[in-house]
Amino acid sequence: MKPATFADTVVLYEGMIVNQIKRLNIYQDYEEYYQCGLIGLWHAYERYEEEKGSFPAYAVVTVRGYILERLKKECVVQERYVCTDEYEERFECEDTGTRAKDFMSVLDEKEKHIISERFFTGKNMGR
Template identity: 45%
Template sequence: MKEVEFEELIVRFTPLIKNQIKKLNLTHAYQKYEQDALIALWECSMSFDETKGSFSAYAYVKVRGKLLDACRKEIRIYKELQTQSVFEDHPDSSSMLHSDSDLERYKKGLTIKQRTWLQQAIEEEKSLKEIAFTEGVSIEAVKSWRKSALSKIRKQLNSTRM
């Protein structure tokens, strides 16, 4: 694809990118996620096959998927950093991971349902389906808990960085 054509794609799909970043509540690191979305858009322009459907639908799926992957990666890195810092502070005790970790600090700002999601998803590594089954609710309810909890945790993280 030519450079001029890609610049036209950027102009055309900027509203989609902004919308997805906002929908996924990733505005705390807007430029990073915008860059990830633009990379996904470029990859779409390189791999698109006209015989398989419309470009806009393909771009939507790929951009959203790239943003979700980047968000999951951020959460994974955060978990690893928290685990490392706990073990560095308390090398003798792995039980300190759950009692003294920074996750406990973030739990204080969450509702009971959000804490339930955090406990089971992050610490017990359960899937959304497993949490929903355990709690006797729909998967959509658990997704709602997750979304709200992540939003609050991001706000707490941003306030501690300043």
């Protein structure tokens, strides 16, 4: 039998949410996963049908399912999006001015002038 109000349900099953988070070895973004657990508990509370079984068993399965869905979505995000800071640290960018001087050292005076005017002063070399 389910509790009379959702507030009573939260008080009774808060430990179960925490337990599911621990069993899934979630140690980062704890609050976010706790909220997912509360949402799962709310859905279990709203959708529970007494003739189909006990509320505690249904609540555990529903809460765990919501937390697992959030974990899956987080994994997809991490696979699709790469943090650019990671690559910047990996491939330390040299000072562009220094690199440009190195490249320009092999050009003749006319080529240096064209590059300098076009890229460093922003002039458009019309045809």
